[in-house]
Amino acid sequence: QPVVVDNRGGAGGAIGTELAARAAADGYTIAIGHVGTLAVNPSLYPKLAYDPVRDLTPIGLLALMPNVLVVSNALQVKSARDFxxxxxxxPNDILYGSAGRGSTTHLGVVYLEMLANLKLRHVPYKGAGPAITELIAGSISTMIPGLLPVMLHIKSGRLQLLAVSTRSRLPLFPDVPTIAEAGVPGYEFTNWIGVIGPAGVPSTTVSRLNAEIARALDQPDLKARLAMEGGEPATVSPAAFGAHIKAEIARWAPVVKASGARIE
Structure with missing residues (x-):
């Protein structure tokens, strides 16, 4: 059976997610949601056209992708504790970059500031790519991006990897501590990705889709691909995914507020 992929970018993923929320609840229209579209956007956009809990059906998680605390070589620190x-x-002296105000690269650092009792100076860019380029050049000092965009720069020595944002250390970098281990208890931040549908999708259809997702995530080649990027498959029930979304909305609301980011 053919599958049509309709990429609808814009507004931090809100446009595509809104289309999914308005689709017929027959199980034939599903969408990819993530921490930004499902957990951050409700606090970031005062006029968000969808409610992730009311207007969407959670079907299942796909993967958990790590973020990393990296610094420019110009900063001359060798550990997360020293940083x-x-x-x-x-305070307010060290510059950090992000993909823009309200992006996960912005909020991940604000979350660190809140838990570690420190204050950095934000420099937003139009996308993670330009920010990473400036980080390598030493124009800014630090970022907390996803691992994949900076993997080659870490391996080449152009950036220093100080810590990972996940609950446990990454098999790719077993000697690198988590941010929590580095002296910030409770810090955990993953870029989770999942499948959603419109509200009202029949439970039998949701169960079937969830089972097929779990079967796909169990394939060795997919597991290997995720592992190469530091990620891991995340198979949970639809109910558990729904509970996760609610918990993440509550967790990120005060972070968005502290960031001062607001998109009309």
Missing amino acids: IAMARSR
């Missing part, structure tokens, strides 16, 4: 100590001793 945190430096940042505390130099």
